[in-house]
Amino acid sequence: MKQKKPIVQGVKEKGYKLKRIRVDDEELELINNLRTLWNEAIDNGLNPKEVKHGWIKKEGASLFLKNHAYTSPEQSKIEKTFEKLIEDFKQYSPQYPTIKRDKQDNAHLLVISPADVHIGKLCRSFETGEEYNQQIAVKRVLEGVNGILNKVQSFKIDKILFIIGNDVLHTDTPNKTTKGTHQDTDGMWYDNFRTAVKLYVDVIERLLTVADVHVDFNPSNHDYQSGWFFSQLLEAHFRLSQNITFNCDISHRKYFHYHDNLIGSSHGDGAKTQDLPLLMAHEAKQWSSCKHKYIYTHHLHHKVSKDYLGVCVEALRSPSGTDSWHHINGYQHAPKALEGFLHDKLHGQVARFTHIF
Numbered sequence: 001m002k003q004k005k006p007i008v009q010g011v012k013e014k015g016y017k018l019k020r021i022r023v024d025d026e027e028l029e030l031i032n033n034l035r036t037l038w039n040e041a042i043d044n045g046l047n048p049k050e051v052k053h054g055w056i057k058k059e060g061a062s063l064f065l066k067n068h069a070y071t072s073p074e075q076s077k078i079e080k081t082f083e084k085l086i087e088d089f090k091q092y093s094p095q096y097p098t099i100k101r102d103k104q105d106n107a108h109l110l111v112i113s114p115a116d117v118h119i120g121k122l123c124r125s126f127e128t129g130e131e132y133n134q135q136i137a138v139k140r141v142l143e144g145v146n147g148i149l150n151k152v153q154s155f156k157i158d159k160i161l162f163i164i165g166n167d168v169l170h171t172d173t174p175n176k177t178t179k180g181t182h183q184d185t186d187g188m189w190y191d192n193f194r195t196a197v198k199l200y201v202d203v204i205e206r207l208l209t210v211a212d213v214h215v216d217f218n219p220s221n222h223d224y225q226s227g228w229f230f231s232q233l234l235e236a237h238f239r240l241s242q243n244i245t246f247n248c249d250i251s252h253r254k255y256f257h258y259h260d261n262l263i264g265s266s267h268g269d270g271a272k273t274q275d276l277p278l279l280m281a282h283e284a285k286q287w288s289s290c291k292h293k294y295i296y297t298h299h300l301h302h303k304v305s306k307d308y309l310g311v312c313v314e315a316l317r318s319p320s321g322t323d324s325w326h327h328i329n330g331y332q333h334a335p336k337a338l339e340g341f342l343h344d345k346l347h348g349q350v351a352r353f354t355h356i357f
Contacts, residue, residue, distance in 0.1 A: 082229040089236035096241035099208065107158035108350070109258045109343040110211070112148060113166070113265065114141050115298040116318035118222065119199075120170035120192035122184040123321035128332065132321025133186040138199050140319040140357055144338025145203050147355035149210060155342060155351075160213045161256050162204065163265045164231060166298040168196050169223035178224040184323055193226060197233050204238065212243045216254040218298065220267040255284040259345035262290035268299035268315060277311035292348030296341075301326075302334035312349070319357055 053066040117140075123132035172178040174189045187195075207213050217231040231248040238244050247254055253266045253276075264280050271279060276295050281287050293311040304315040316339050322332040335356050342351040 082232075086229075086232050086236050089233055090239060093237055093240050096208075096238065096243070098242040099212075101158070101212065104156045104158050107156040107345070109159045109161060109261065109263075109345075110148075110152060110155075110157045111161045111163070111263065111296065111341040111343065112145060112207070112338075113163035113296055113298070113316055113340075114144065114168075114203075114319065114338055115316035116167045116301055116320055117141055117196075118167055118170040118318075118320040119196045120183075120185045120187055120189065121320055121323055122186040123323045127324055128322045128327040130321045132323070134192060134195055137320065138195060140336075140338065141199055141203065144319055144355040144357070145206060148338065148340035148353045149206070151353045151355075152340070152342060157211045157342075159258060160207050160211050161258070161263060162207060162213050162215050163218060163254075163296065164200060164215055164234070165218040165220055165227050166267050167220045167222040167227070168200075168230060169193065169226050172223045172226050177222045179221070183222075189226075193230065196230055197237075200230075200234055201237055204234070204244065208241070208243055213245075214256060215244065215246045215248070216256060216265055217246070217248040218254065218265055218267045219250055219252060220299070221269040253279060253283060255280065255286070257284075257286040257290065258343060260291045261343045261345075261348055262286050262293045263343070264293075264295035266295065266297050268297035273297070273304075273306075273313055274308065276313055277308045280311065292343075294341075294343075294349060301331070317354070 053064070055064055117137050118132075119134055119137045121132055121137070123130055125131045169192055171183050171185060171189060171192075175185050176182055185192075204213060204215070215231075215234070217228070220227055223230075228248070228250055231246075235246040235248050238246070247256075252270050253264060256263045256265075262280070262284055264276065264284065266276065276297070277293070280293065280295060287293075295311060295313045297313065297315045298318070300315045301318040301320070302315070303317055306313055317335055317337040319336050319338050321336070326332055335354075337354050337356045339355075340353040341349055342353070344350045
């Protein structure tokens with residue numbers, strides 16, 4: 001009589017159906033040895049959450065561990081520090097008085113997006129032909145925003161879409177981008193972070209004197225983590241203001257609806273440019289109700305604009321300077337600028353403003 005193989009009961013987990021598998025005696029013994037080995041390791045003080053990868057070996061069994069959800073102690077400490085910082089900001093958020101605005105006829109939406117500011121980038125004229133550092137970055141953003149506001153004084157504005165993120169910081173960790181690419185930097189990472197927060201608080205306060213503001217945050221490749229923390233601090237700072245709204249979730253693409261305008265924004269380092277219109281059609285619930293559709297991207301540091309069957313995808317210029325890497329590869333000499341766009345309620349984008357440095 002043929003001996004039946006033992007049955008090992010599968011574990012029912014979320015997203016998986018309960019399954020039964022048949023194994024032979026040798027495989028069953030190996031599984032039991034691994035279970036025993038794992039339990040002994042835990043009994044001896046092993047915390048699976050603190051293990052990135054490793055081997056546990058014993059006679060008759062060897063177990064390799066790899067934790068895809070592992071967070072290093074340093075990384076965990078940084079995250080906890082920022083979480084505490086955000087909570088502290090909420091405790092001391094300033095009380096902004098509510099601004100009551102009169103309804104305006106023939107008013108417009110003003111879109112302002114400081115693209116790829118790269119606070120902390122270091123550029124030396126000795127090598128690249130131009131200087132750029134933390135203070136130049138601050139000066140250019142303030143000058144550029146005020147320059148655009150001066151240019152639109154003859155227009156009525158009832159809403160401002162302020163797009164933030166998009167490599168506002170040059171690095172995510174000291175001297176490195178999110179993926180670990182080394183960068184030449186000006187200043188310490190924490191000084192650059194604090195400078196960015198203060199700068200954008202000043203800019204938003206300036207914009208609030210003109211019209212109510214909505215802020216969209218675009219995560220980006222240089223500062224995927226620290227840029228998000230930056231956006232959370234801004235939102236916490238202005239949480240008591242009734243004249244400003246935020247969308248600072250981590251989604252890579254954002255959409256804003258203004259009357260007959262559907263306006264998307266993304267950093268530009270993810271989905272292919274030609275795929276963005278179709279993604280907008282799937283992701284933006286106002287797609288069918290809006291006649292005019294635009295997507296503002298960043299990342300390239302130079303102007304690109306193209307229509308895709310009714311959707312205009314436009315890459316914005318950057319105010320940041322040329323560092324060593326860009327100079328070596330010849331990615332320079334595009335105009336350094338900060339851009340703004342005026343959208344009519346019925347006719348879409350009717351004007352653009354460029355402040356060139």
